[in-house]
Amino acid sequence: AQTVTQSQPEMSVQEAETVTLSCTYDTSESDYYLFWYKQPPSRQMILVIRQEAYKQQNATENRFSVNFQKAAKSFSLKISDSQLGDAAMYFCAYRSAYSGNKLTFGGGTRVLVKP
Amino acid sequence: DVKVTQSSRYLVKRTGEKVFLECVQDMDHENMFWYRQDPGLGLRLIYFSYDVKMKEKGDIPEGYSVSREKKERFSLILESASTNQTSMYLCASTQPGTGYTGELFFGEGSRLTVL
Numbered sequence: 688a689q690t691v692t693q694s695q696p697e698m699s700v701q702e703a704e705t706v707t708l709s710c711t712y713d714t715s716e717s718d719y720y721l722f723w724y725k726q727p728p729s730r731q732m733i734l735v736i737r738q739e740a741y742k743q744q745n746a747t748e749n750r751f752s753v754n755f756q757k758a759a760k761s762f763s764l765k766i767s768d769s770q771l772g773d774a775a776m777y778f779c780a781y782r783s784a785y786s787g788n789k790l791t792f793g794g795g796t797r798v799l800v801k802p
Numbered sequence: 803d804v805k806v807t808q809s810s811r812y813l814v815k816r817t818g819e820k821v822f823l824e825c826v827q828d829m830d831h832e833n834m835f836w837y838r839q840d841p842g843l844g845l846r847l848i849y850f851s852y853d854v855k856m857k858e859k860g861d862i863p864e865g866y867s868v869s870r871e872k873k874e875r876f877s878l879i880l881e882s883a884s885t886n887q888t889s890m891y892l893c894a895s896t897q898p899g900t901g902y903t904g905e906l907f908f909g910e911g912s913r914l915t916v917l
Contacts, residue, residue, distance in 0.1 A: 688861075691844075693844075696842065720904045722904065722905075729910075730910065731806075731908045731909060731910045731911070732892065732894075732906075732908040733908075734905045734906075737903060737904065737905070778844055778845065780845075782904050787833075787850075787852070788833050788896050788898055788904065788906075789835070789847055789850060789860070790845075790847075790904075790906060791847075792837075792844040792845040792846075793844050794842050794843055794844040795842075795844050
């Protein structure tokens with residue numbers, strides 16, 4: 688079974704600065720998808736960014752970018768120019784290309800943004 | 803926009819009670835999921851459903867059952883609630899197909915306390 692590990696329970700960042708969240712995963716599969724989801728306080732979880740394992744180019748969505756290292760099974764999220772609205776729980780997730788649409792999530796990282 | 807609605811944001815129940823958590827999505831999605839969210843453990847899959855009347859166990863199905871009689875509605879049932887089922891419950895849906903991105907759409911969550 689796949690596992691997803693987020694080693695940082697909490698990260699703090701100054702407004703306008705950059706923060707990087709770590710995620711590692713364990714799988715024997717070659718084809719899969721990786722996601723970062725954001726859960727703001729008392730609000731529903733939303734997708735931040737997605738990466739297909741067969742793509743070498745790292746995904747980018749505005750101020751959010753990933754560093755995908757397939758050999759190392761690492762998938763970090765970088766938030767640039769942090770804003771107060773970025774304060775949330777962030778979850779890394781894995782989806783196999785072979786076993787349906789289930790996602791396996793990491794334990795989450797809480798991001799605090801200081802004004 | 804996809805809307806996933808969970809019937810209750812907050813519930814307080816007593817040990818041994820039967821508990822129903824309801825989830826409705828308005829985008830005709832085939833796949834629906836119930837996750838449980840606990841601090842440090844992230845989200846863990848309880849049950850999922852690929853289509854009406856179809857269900858499969860996730861990683862932690864013990865103590866839970868589900869019902870999907872209509873495509874838009876997926877219910878989670880705790881037959882006899884116990885204190886270790888105190889948690890946040892998240893419903894999600896998705897629609898596989900051409901161009902599928904793997905994104906799950908989540909409800910706002912139901913926080914259940916069992917006394």
